Amino acid sequence: MADHGLPQISTGDLLREAVASGSELGQRAKAAMDAGELVSDELVLGIIRERVARADCGDGFILDGFPRNLAQAESLETVLAAISQPLDAAVLLDIEFDVLMKRLTGRRTCSVTGKLLNIHFSPQSEIDACLAAGGELVQRDDDNEETIGNRLKVYREQTEPLVEHYRSAGLLRVVDGAGEMDAIYQRLRDCLGLNTA
Numbered sequence: 360m361a362d363h364g365l366p367q368i369s370t371g372d373l374l375r376e377a378v379a380s381g382s383e384l385g386q387r388a389k390a391a392m393d394a395g396e397l398v399s400d401e402l403v404l405g406i407i408r409e410r411v412a413r414a415d416c417g418d419g420f421i422l423d424g425f426p427r428n429l430a431q432a433e434s435l436e437t438v439l440a441a442i443s444q445p446l447d448a449a450v451l452l453d454i455e456f457d458v459l460m461k462r463l464t465g466r467r468t469c470s471v472t473g474k475l476l477n478i479h480f481s482p483q484s485e486i487d488a489c490l491a492a493g494g495e496l497v498q499r500d501d502d503n504e505e506t507i508g509n510r511l512k513v514y515r516e517q518t519e520p521l522v523e524h525y526r527s528a529g530l531l532r533v534v535d536g537a538g539e540m541d542a543i544y545q546r547l548r549d550c551l552g553l554n555t556a
């Protein structure tokens with residue numbers, strides 16, 4: 360739960376947890392994730408359906424990385440209708456291709472603190488603090504150039520059509536994704552009216 364009080368539900372995080380736990384779901388998802396392909400709609404929808412039915416989602420929630428194609432967007436409407444929680448907004452985090460590549464190829468997590476770092480953008484002091492604490496800079500398995508290339512191709516082919524889908528439904532909000540993480544987070548909160556929490 361983040362400081363705005365709403366659960367953030369990242370299908371990528373939930374899938375990575377499933378892979379790490381070795382569950383059947385994780386085993387079914389792993390090959391697609393390693394290749395940068397989408398995991399099947401059926402698997403991802405099962406995860407979402409189960410997660411949004413939990414009590415902490417009663418006052419709303421933020422979906423991160425879902426839906427990723429039109430079929431998922433249509434199924435989401437059915438899932439939300441069943442729990443009487445209509446979709447308020449769809450956020451497009453707008454970022455230039457070159458910056459996106461550096462964010463993905465440079466992304467690391469400190470193995471001790473869990474802090475998200477970037478070898479291209481983080482201040483050296485933050486990277487040193489991780490190393491001084493005995494941490495290692497861990498790279499996500501799918502943050503290598505080949506898989507990233509495929510993830511971006513999948514984005515263009517399958518996910519980008521959602522921009523028009525949500526624009527025509529009057530739900531699209533565009534947030535400038537350039538700059539520092541804190542500034543982008545603030546813009547996101549402003550755009551969703553989350554500042555009063």
Ligand code: AMP
Pocket residue numbers: 370371372374391392393395396397398399400403423424425426427431501510
């Ligand atoms: P992410 O952490 O959002 O970048 O997702 C990492 C990987 O998990 C993606 O490249 C996909 O293989 C898989 N994944 C995450 N969300 C979805 C989704 N909504 N539909 C299908 N696959 C997904």
